[in-house]
Amino acid sequence: GENVEQHPSTLSVQEGDSAVIKCTYSDSASNYFPWYKQELGKRPQLIIDIRSNVGEKKDQRIAVTLNKTAKHFSLHITETQPEDSAVYFCASPASGGSYIPTFGRGTSLIVHP
């Protein structure tokens, strides 16, 4: 699968603040961009994804934005809560055909009450 670079590796915020995590990719043909959340000791779960025909998708307090020109997609969490504390992974984008997902290095988000 395509490699993705994810930043930052750790992110510490106060409850109520916003958090932004960014992933860059290289394949300009990519058309599917997912984000996963993994709580401590649990399985990763898809929290939001976006396709290349839109620039932004929002689901309550989380959103994903896509910049195809710059080849990056970002996860935005607003009004963070302690239960948002987890490790967030972007997965390598899909570009049709056989999709073999690899993962960014992860971002450990800590929300302080």
Next chain:
Amino acid sequence: GAVVSQHPSWVICKSGTSVKIECRSLDFQATTMFWYRQFPKQSLMLMATSNEGSKATYEQGVEKDKFLINHASLTLSTLTVTSAHPEDSSFYICSARDGAGGEEKLFFGSGTQLSVL
């Protein structure tokens, strides 16, 4: 959403023994499953792609004779760690896509914590 079941959740074994981990898609057919390895506080490292009815495709650096993968049906893939050694101790997790729907979304098993003594 789709459910992926993985067993066992944890296993402790003696060095030199083999351990089998099962990954089942409960309510969908998974023509492709993926096996990952995860070290503490690190990312998911793709080990291999398991294809129903054919040989698995292993990532570079992963020994296929060490980590045997079998995907005999559309709902079951197994990973067998052969002649396990302490360095094989890790968290192993499988995932699957709902192939019939053409989805890219991954659904993960709950993982298996392997400890080799």
